[in-house]
Amino acid sequence: MVRGKTEVRRIENATSRQVTFSKRRNGLLKKAFELSVLCDAEVALIVFSPRGKLYEFSSSSMEKTLDRYMLHAMDVNINKRAKEHKMKSETASLMKKIEQLEACKRKLLGENLESCTVEELHELEFQLEQSLSNIRERKYHMLAEQIERLKEKEKNLLKRNSSLHEMFNSETQLQLFAPGNAVSDDHDGQNTEVETELVIGRPGTC
Structure with a gap:
């Protein structure tokens, strides 16, 4: 059970x-x-x-085992505090870097420039000019790629148009020379003769 x-x-x-x-x-x-x-x-x-x-x-021995446990717990606490201290130090360092980056970003946007020296302003100007140069280079590269794609697309369309034109001409020639669709030279040259009968006299006498 x-x-x-x-x-x-x-x-x-x-x-x-x-x-x-x-x-x-x-x-x-x-x-x-x-x-x-x-x-x-x-x-x-x-x-x-x-x-x-x-x-x-x-x-x-209970006493020895407990002493061993206390030493182990003490080591664990020491390692834990050391890790916490290291994490706090790294966090503070990262926060400081973030503040510096935020300040640099504001200056690049033209804010808080009152405290900048002439050398710092020259450095900001150089960075902005370098950034603009990189942006223009990237823009021209993208435009060149777009133009190449458009040219390739145009080439394919022209090729397809030529193929369709040849196919249309081939079908037209087949229809013209098919049996029962022959056209006489008179009709081609529009020289069809029209026979008329000339009658002289009053109407109704013939």
Whole structure:
């Protein structure tokens, strides 16, 4: 028979809660002992009952294991504080760089120039001229590429137009020389003769 899952929550009945605590405490101590023996691990287990009674297990010495834990926790805290200090220092450095970039951006836009020296103004002018040169070069390059694409498109369209024109002429010639569609030379030259009959006299006498 399969046991159902036990919902993990506080047991309200005091007697059932005490029985469960005793069973699971013994199981936990047994598992700690097995872990220390099977895996040669240093294990220390401390359990306080709801009434404050202490239960403990140590594979070697509880004091030595606790001292080792405190040293490890101290190292962890030191490393944590060192990392936090390093992160704060890097953050401050990045914020300073951002402020410098923002100030440079405002000056390039022509703002806050009152505090600039003549040398700084000359430097700003040089940077702006260099930027304009780069922008013009990029613009001309893009325009040249666009012109090349348009020329290629025009070439393709002319080629297609020529192909369609040749196809149209070929179909027209086939229709003209097809059987039953022959045209006489008189019609081609528009020299068709018209026969007329000349009658002299009063109308109705012939």
